[in-house]
Amino acid sequence: TQQTLSIIKPDAVERGLTGTILARIQDAGLRLVALKMLHLDTTEAEAFYAVHKDKPFFGSLTSYMSSGPIVVAVLEGENAISRYRDLMGATNPEKAAEGTLRKTFAVDLERNSVHGSDAPETAATEIAYFFNQLELV
Ligand code: ATP
Ligand code: MG
Numbered sequence: 091t092q093q094t095l096s097i098i099k100p101d102a103v104e105r106g107l108t109g110t111i112l113a114r115i116q117d118a119g120l121r122l123v124a125l126k127m128l129h130l131d132t133t134e135a136e137a138f139y140a141v142h143k144d145k146p147f148f149g150s151l152t153s154y155m156s157s158g159p160i161v162v163a164v165l166e167g168e169n170a171i172s173r174y175r176d177l178m179g180a181t182n183p184e185k186a187a188e189g190t191l192r193k194t195f196a197v198d199l200e201r202n203s204v205h206g207s208d209a210p211e212t213a214a215t216e217i218a219y220f221f222n223q224l225e226l227v
Contacts, residue, residue: 092170093123093226095216097205100158101197103127108161111191111204115165118177124164124221130156138219141212147200154200162220171213174206 098111108127116122130138135152142148165174179190183202186193196202207213217226 091166091168092210092213093164093166093217094171094174094207094213095205095220096163096165096174098161098163099201099203099205100154100160101201102195102203103159103161105195107195107203111195112161112163114177114191115163115174118173120165120167120170120174120177122163123166124217124226125161126163126220126225127159127161128220129159132156138216151200164217164221164226171207171210175208178204178206 096115098108102108102111112122112125132152135155136143136148139148139152139155142151145151167173177191179186179192181192181202182199183192183196184199186196191204192202195204207216
């Protein structure tokens with residue numbers, strides 16, 4: 091079994107989509123093992139997305155990610171990382187498959203409603219960034 095970090099991004103939390111997205115995650119058979127809402131400041135958003143620090147969209151991305159509350163969760167299941175990325179759909183919602191979270195809910199390429207870890211190593215780092223051992227049930 092595997093764990094992955096999910097973020098419901100500010101655009102989705104703001105539009106009241108948290109419950110709907112969590113239901114979609116659970117309907118897909120992924121188990122919630124940790125969950126909380128928080129509001130990152132710019133420095134915290136920059137630290138989370140440090141891997142993108144040299145990209146042209148870094149400033150805009152971190153400003154958006156700190157613009158309002160987010161909901162972070164740890165999802166668990168067989169192949170949770172790739173299953174959740176399949177559920178999210180492509181980064182660009184215009185390219186995302188029908189029925190995926192991004193196709194259904196995203197506003198645009200940046201405000202694409204959800205994040206999911208992309209590999210076991212990044213999942214471990216991202217989970218530890220938001221949750222301590224006692225918060226994982
Ligand atoms: P995430 O890491 O959020 O799950 P991802 O792995 O599909 O998304 P990344 O390449 O890691 O995509 O980009 C991280 C985030 O940065 C994207 O989800 C999106 O919000 C934003 N982003 C990516 N590319 C662009 C771009 N060209 N212009 C604006 N924002 C972008
Ligand atoms: Mg990514």
